[in-house]
Amino acid sequence: MWLTLAFTSAALLGLYDAAKKQSLTGNAVLPVLLLNTLFSTLLFAPMILSSAFSLGWFEGSIFAVGGGDGEAHLLVLIKAVIVLTSWIFGYFGIKHLPITIVGPINATRPVMVLVGALLFFGERLNLYQWIGVLLGLFSLFLLSRSSKREGVHFTHNIWILMVALSALTGALSGLYDKFIMSQLEPVFVQSWYNLYQLIIMTLIVGLLWWPKRKVTTPFHWSWAIPLISIFLSAADFAYFYALSEEESMISVVSMIRRGSVIISFLCGAMFFKERNLKAKAIDLAFILVGMIFLWLGSH
Secondary structure, three states, rough: HHHHHHHHHHHHHHHHHHHHHHHHHHOOOOHHHHHHHHHHHHHHHHHHHHHOOOOOOOOOOOOOOOOOEEEEHHHHHHHHHHHHHHHHHHHHHHHHHHHHHHHHHOOHHHHHHHHHHHHHHOOOOOHHHHHHHHHHHHHHHHHHHHHHOOOOOOOHHHHHHHOOOOOHHHHHHHHHHHHHHOOOHHHHHHHHHHHHHHHHHHHHHHHHHHHHHOOOOOOOOOOHHHHHHHHHHHHHHHHHHHHOOOOOOHHHHHHHOOOOOHHHHHHHHHHOOOHHHHHHHHHHHHHHHHHHHHHHOOO
16 A cells, blocks of 8 residues: 555656746745745644544544644654755756756655665665665766756756755655654654744745845746645655554655656646657756666665
């Protein structure tokens, strides 16, 4: 069941990336991210209210949210900070870069997660997994070369650095998820961390963007903005429940979720009319083959 949930999450993540790219085109990043956290919070607000006021709306269902003690809320708050850091880096990166470049970079997260699982959870790499890691690194090298045709130099581009930092903190979030999901209920984590993110983003927008809104990139509404929250919330819901199953492996779940790059790559080709697709498709093929080896090595 956890594998099915992981594949479902991957497909939804690909659509999430496409909605995010559309929303950020010519738009201010921080207000879009604030609205994302707002809509995501509203989706789970009934569950929080039901728990806080003992209304029993979702009692006995998978949507029931427990109260949680102070330690549980602290764990969720830490997750909110990690995820929001990854999102801020990632949103700025995807705004200024083709999605067909961002997607493959993000697809290397399983390599980082696998190394983290090796260091922190005692998971050991076998031959197939090492091949998968090396293919992932090689694909990054190829991507850096093909991207030069579009004037994107990996070593001298601040937006590439942003995407790399987003991938790194995203991998850290994945490892942290495996840790907390052994202690907390999935809906409790998802509902409360959305609320904490909303509070943090409100402060960030109020302090950094609002005072300079007239001299910086203006914000404009796009109907793709609520789609970000819908696709992401559904993807995370499937993801958290996958991790909550005892036999799940974070290294495998993370790898499957990066399959979202296929959806985002197709959207980049069809909807955003991005260039240099043949070379990027070859780079993507190495990533996908690497993911297959990671899959084989995990069974």
